[in-house]
Amino acid sequence: MKLKQIAITILLFTSLSSCYKDVGPIDDANTTQENVSFSADVQPIFNQTCISCHPNSGNLDLTAGNAYNQLVNVNASGYSAKRVVPNDAENSLLYKKIDGSGSYGSNMPLGGSLSVAQINTIKQWIEEGAQNN
Numbered sequence: 001m002k003l004k005q006i007a008i009t010i011l012l013f014t015s016l017s018s019c020y021k022d023v024g025p026i027d028d029a030n031t032t033q034e035n036v037s038f039s040a041d042v043q044p045i046f047n048q049t050c051i052s053c054h055p056n057s058g059n060l061d062l063t064a065g066n067a068y069n070q071l072v073n074v075n076a077s078g079y080s081a082k083r084v085v086p087n088d089a090e091n092s093l094l095y096k097k098i099d100g101s102g103s104y105g106s107n108m109p110l111g112g113s114l115s116v117a118q119i120n121t122i123k124q125w126i127e128e129g130a131q132n133n
């Protein structure tokens with residue numbers, strides 16, 4: 001009886017610790033945040049870098065309270081593209097205007113660029129469904 005309990009304990013321990021080892025490296029490799037929040041992560045980038053020109057430049061208002069409704073599934077004013085297509089950064093003007101590709105005129109912010117981390121935050125927000133979260 002006692003031997004059986006010990007055997008079960010060892011079995012449990014090995015299976016649990018192998019689970020832990022399986023998960024560990026995946027977590028380490030995933031350097032980006034799991035979920036990007038529009039209000040906590042994206043809007044602050046707009047506040048810091050974009051709203052000096054974007055209460056109105058390009059008919060685009062990126063100020064808090066207005067930005068989301070100006071972006072998601074909205075046709076661009078200067079290009080034949082949607083500003084943000086949920087789950088599809090490559091077809092979202094917002095992303096193509098900040099990714100350095102120059103595929104839609106000047107890179108934004110005009111005269112500069114966002115950091116790689118900021119670009120990835122916006123990209124990930126779009127790829128996660130561009131939620132109003």
Ligand code: HEC
Pocket residue numbers: 045046049050051052053054057058059060075076077078079083093094097098104105106108109110111114
């Ligand atoms: C110094 C002024 C300035 C800043 C700062 C700036 N923009 Fe712009 N933006 C413009 C101007 C002018 C246009 C219109 C010309 C064009 O499309 O390139 C524009 C156009 C755009 C458009 C296209 C809108 C449309 O529907 O045609 C997007 C998207 C955009 N900006 C995003 C951003 C983002 C995101 C930031 C901050 C990271 C930013 N901009 C910062 C001046 C600015």
